[in-house]
Amino acid sequence: MNREMYLKELIEAKYGTVRNFSEQIKVPYTTVRSILERGVLNAKMENIINICKGLGITPEQLYNFEDSIVANISKVAVRLTEKRQNNVYKFAKQQYNEQKNVIKMPEPTPEPEYEEFELFGAVSAGTGEYLTDNKPEKVMYKGIVPEHDFAVIVNGNSMLPLFEDKQILFVKKTDEIRSGQIVVVDYDHQAYVKKFVRDEKSCRLVSLNKEYKDMPIDEEHDIRIYGTVVL
Known part of the structure; x- marks a missing residue:
């Protein structure tokens, strides 16, 4: 996974689509799409700052992605079997839900009438x-x-x-x-x-x-x- 793939996954996870994201951060859709296609390193710093603010990350985290924990996890995950990759995904999703405190609890059984x-x-x-x-x-x-x-x-x-x-x-x-x-x-x-x-x-x-x-x-x-x- 490279910076651009990482960036796109963050956008889709938080906003659903790149277009929705661009409307929220008030950066033209064509600009955001161009950054994802041509590369982060070729983008204007102003646009990168707006993108990072919208995603809750810092420009340093984005630029240093190759050395980040996410990148290291990706490097290891691609070497795993499909079954083990699924285990990594499920665990990561569980951690994300706990972080957002949205673990679904069983609905209470309605009191019988x-x-x-x-x-x-x-x-x-x-x-x-x-x-x-x-x-x-x-x-x-x-x-x-x-x-x-x-x-x-x-x-x-x-x-x-x-x-x-x-x-x-x-x-x-x-x-x-x-x-x-x-x-x-x-x-x-x-x-x-x-x-x-x-x-x-x-x-x-x-x-x-x-x-x-x-x-x-x-x-x-x-x-x-x-x-x-x-x-």
């Missing part, structure tokens, strides 16, 4: 609850409310660590469930939230907390599916 929904009683993550046809309770929820048909509240700890006691669940109504899904069901006239499992051994409702026994699905028990948990 409260939304209103209807809560239809409790489902058991333990010993059983009764979902009734009473008028649902209006509840405010902080966060994104997923698409759902009704909401319930967990009572108990049988679904830990997935669902905690008093956690609100949003449920999508369905008559068909697949093995592995988390479901809300009426089991022998009590409402539960459980994992539905069907395999070669049996069909059953499973608690994630292993302190609770599986609940078999067979002809001895009445079961009605309310829906699957979407959150």
